[in-house]
Amino acid sequence: MRTSCRHAELGPDFFDVVAPARFPDAILRYRNQPWAGRVGLGALTDAAWIGHFGRFEPLSGSFPEPLALRYHGHQFRSYNPELGDGRGFLFAQLHDLRDGRLLDLGTKGSGTTPWSRSGDGRLTLKGGVREVLATALLEAQGVYTSKSFSLIETGEALERGDEPSPTRSAVLVRLSHGHIRIGSFQRFLALDEPENIERLLDHTIATHMPGLRRDAVADRATAFLAEVVRRVARMGAQWAAAGFVHGVLNTDNINVTGESFDYGPWRFLPHYDPDFTAAYFDTGGLYSFGRQPEALYWNLARLADCLLPLAAQADLEAALTGFGPALQQAFAEALFARLGLAPAGQAETDRFVAAFWRFLAQSRAPFEQVFFDWYGGLESAKRAEAGPIGALYAGPDFAPVRDALAALARAPDARPDHPYFAARKPCTLLIDEVEALWAPIALSDDWSIFERKLAAIALMAEAYGTAPAAP
Numbered sequence: 001m002r003t004s005c006r007h008a009e010l011g012p013d014f015f016d017v018v019a020p021a022r023f024p025d026a027i028l029r030y031r032n033q034p035w036a037g038r039v040g041l042g043a044l045t046d047a048a049w050i051g052h053f054g055r056f057e058p059l060s061g062s063f064p065e066p067l068a069l070r071y072h073g074h075q076f077r078s079y080n081p082e083l084g085d086g087r088g089f090l091f092a093q094l095h096d097l098r099d100g101r102l103l104d105l106g107t108k109g110s111g112t113t114p115w116s117r118s119g120d121g122r123l124t125l126k127g128g129v130r131e132v133l134a135t136a137l138l139e140a141q142g143v144y145t146s147k148s149f150s151l152i153e154t155g156e157a158l159e160r161g162d163e164p165s166p167t168r169s170a171v172l173v174r175l176s177h178g179h180i181r182i183g184s185f186q187r188f189l190a191l192d193e194p195e196n197i198e199r200l201l202d203h204t205i206a207t208h209m210p211g212l213r214r215d216a217v218a219d220r221a222t223a224f225l226a227e228v229v230r231r232v233a234r235m236g237a238q239w240a241a242a243g244f245v246h247g248v249l250n251t252d253n254i255n256v257t258g259e260s261f262d263y264g265p266w267r268f269l270p271h272y273d274p275d276f277t278a279a280y281f282d283t284g285g286l287y288s289f290g291r292q293p294e295a296l297y298w299n300l301a302r303l304a305d306c307l308l309p310l311a312a313q314a315d316l317e318a319a320l321t322g323f324g325p326a327l328q329q330a331f332a333e334a335l336f337a338r339l340g341l342a343p344a345g346q347a348e349t350d351r352f353v354a355a356f357w358r359f360l361a362q363s364r365a366p367f368e369q370v371f372f373d374w375y376g377g378l379e380s381a382k383r384a385e386a387g388p389i390g391a392l393y394a395g396p397d398f399a400p401v402r403d404a405l406a407a408l409a410r411a412p413d414a415r416p417d418h419p420y421f422a423a424r425k426p427c428t429l430l431i432d433e434v435e436a437l438w439a440p441i442a443l444s445d446d447w448s449i450f451e452r453k454l455a456a457i458a459l460m461a462e463a464y465g466t467a468p469a470a471p
Contacts (some may be wrong), residue, residue: 001039001040001041001059001062001094002040002061002094002095002097003059003061003062003092003093003094003095004061004062004093004094004095004102005061005062005063005093006093006102006207006232007067007069007090007093007104007179007204008063008067009273010199010200010203013070013193013196013420014070014184014196014200015067015068015070015090016064016067016068016084016114016115017066017068017072018065018066018067018068018089018111018113018114019065019066019111020055020056020066020089020107020110020111021110021111021112021121021122021154022055023054023055023154023155023156023169023171023389024154024155024156025153025154025155026050026055026152026153026154026155027152027153027155027439028046028049028050028054028150028151028152029125029128029129029151029152029153029170030132030148030151030454031046031049031136031149031150032147032148032149032150032151032175034467034468034470035147035149035175035468036051036149037096037470037471038096038097038098038104038468038469038470038471039094039096039097039175039434040094040097040471042383043391046297049150052151053091053105053149053150053152053171053173054152054171056091056107056110056156059091059092059094059105060090060302062091062092062093062094063090063091063092063093063444066089066090066091066107066110067089067090068084068085068086068088068090068113068114068115069084069085069089069090069179069184070084070091070115070184070187071083071084071087071181071183071184071186071187071252071304072183072186072187072190072252073181073182073183073186073250073251073252073253074183074186074250074251074252074299075247075250076250076286076300077286077298079186079190080289081187081190082115082116082117082263083252083437084111084113084114084115085115085185086112086113086115086116086117086119086121087108087109087110087111087112087116087119087120087121087122087123088106088107088108088109088110088111088113088420089106089107089110090104090105090106090179091105091106091107091110091173092104092105094104094470097145097471098469098470098471101177101208102178102207102208103175103177103178104174104175104176104177104179105149105173105174105175105176106173106174106176106179107171107172107173108123108127108128108131108171108172108173108174109121109122109123109127109128109154109169109170109171109172111313115258118246118364120158122154122156122158122169123169123170123171123172124158124160124163124167124168124169125153125168125169125170125441126163126168126438126441126442127170127264128148128151128170128171128172128435129151129170129437129438129441129450130263130266131148131172131263132148132151132172132252132454133429133434133450133453133454133457134263134266134429135147135148135174135263136148136343136457136458137268137427137429137457137460138238138242138260139466139468140427140457140458140461140466140467141238141241141242141338141459141460141464141466142238142241142242142334142337142338142464143235143238143239143242143244143260144176144177144234144235144238144258144259144260145259145260145261145273145328146174146177146259146260146261146262147174147175147176148172148173148174148175149174150172150173150177151170151171151173152170153168153169153170154169154170154171154419155166155169156169157169162280163468165191167442168442174261175186176255176259176261177208177255177257177259178208178255178256178257178259179255180200180203180204180208180255180256180257180298181251181252181253181254181255181256182251182252182254182256182299182302182303182306183250183251183252183254184200184256185201185256185303185306185307186251186302186305186306188200188306189305189309191307194309194310197307197309197310198217198310200248201217201220201221201224201307201310202220203223204256204360205220205224208256208257209224209227212224212227212404213352216312217310218311218312218315219311220310221307221310221311221316222307222311222312222315222316222318222319224307225300225303225304225307225311225316225319225320226319226322228256228300228303229300229319229320229322229323229326230258230322230326231240231256231258232254232258232296232299232300232323233296233322233323233326233327233330233347234258234294234326234330235258235259235260235296236293236296236327236330237291237327237328237329237330237331237333237334238260238294238334239260239331240289240292240293240331240334241331241334241335241337241338242268242334242338243268243269243272243289243367243368244267244268244269245266245267245268245269245276245277245278245287245288245289245292246260246263246278246287247264247266247267247277247278247279247282247287248262248264248265248278248279248282248287249287249292249295249296249299250299250304251299251303254296254299256303264279265278265279266278266281267430267431268367268368268428268429268430269289269367270366270367270430271364271365271367272357272360272361272365272367273289273290273364273365274288274289274290274291275288275289275290276288276290277351278287278453285313286415293327296323297320297323300320300323301320303315304316304319304320304348304352312341331353332349332350332353335352335353335356336349336411337411337423338375338376338464339371339374339377340375340376340410340411340414340415340416340464341377341408341409341410341411341414342408342409342410342411342412344407344408344409348404348407348408351404351407352401352404352405352407352408355400355401355403355404355454356401358397358400358402358403359397359400360397362397363390363392363395363398365392365399368426369387369388369389369425369426369428370389371426372421372425372426373387373393374385374405375414375416375421376410376414376416377405377408377409377410378402378405378406378408378414379410380416380421381393381402383416383421387424388423388424388425395415405425410430413465415463417464418462419459419463420459420460420462421463425458426460427453427456427457427460430455433453436449437449437450437453438450
């Protein structure tokens, strides 16, 4: 284990030192053993694990006390200067033993902070279970996402207005590639502190993007925005290829490293539907599936606003124009990866992407089923045609997809013969399935369906080659 206190170097303008809540109980419900091994914590006993991630005993060499990070943000495009880590904190920083990059261990449900805004600082157990599931499935689908590292039930009864109460409580620990958000920069723009914008910029580049070092601050700021644009576009493209709806794309939920994190009312598409929303309170569909790229671009424009004290407007605007091309390229790459197809020429790629997406829209076929059926390209035709929606593939809507597939080859590392594909249906996490696996936990503390789902997701990751590699 290689730990760090890098974020503390920014100083008290950027965070508040806080104390974790003291919980009446600590029952380990989930530990991410593959990623624990990647950061050097795989050998911890369960008791030691609970000590660090349920009682927050410091990791040697990292923060002696947790840090609640300060930020502002636009929430549904209304500016809120009262944000910040209200029920979480940065607990520790440590290095990935495989590639050396610095990672954060951050919490959700770890108690009140100066930014709790009258909240109780807690997390429902159901909310923790949902985040474990979402991050596991997205990682298996090839999405660059935070990892649910630990989930510990804490023995408190919580009152919530949007689910039956009292309900059980938990504390979640996430493993993330940084916690610097667009809202982190917005706070210093609102406070008119350009020197802290520059400090945060230089810290982010040095810590996460060392290739962007430039002598002039204007050049650093422009290069930084262009890189964040590229990364966030990739994130949006990967969500689209996964049929994923984040639900709350506020600027404080967008990490500048382009990593998907801060899961709330997420959903996966049952079938292609651009108007599909995840949050019941998103009555206008601002963050619907089809509008996610628009929301991400709007948020990136707010980051550009924050960099105006450091760089020329024309240069920042030019950096923003990279979003569309980056989104299109990353979307094609994500589709090909999800289907086990080798890269192709631009004309063949464009033809296939258009035909495949049009088929999903016209047919309203089960979204994940189509990816499952055609993993490996035309080599999987017999399996697809014998599957539960095989009749759709014989119809005229699918003919352009079949024609486009004829020009594409299977990726060399694709394994359409993997046992995962022996089933007739893919592993999914539609809302009814999530509720069905939560019900036995709530009623009789039966975790068997949850555990089976995680095992199915692990098999999917193995088939797709997305399971975390050992250090």
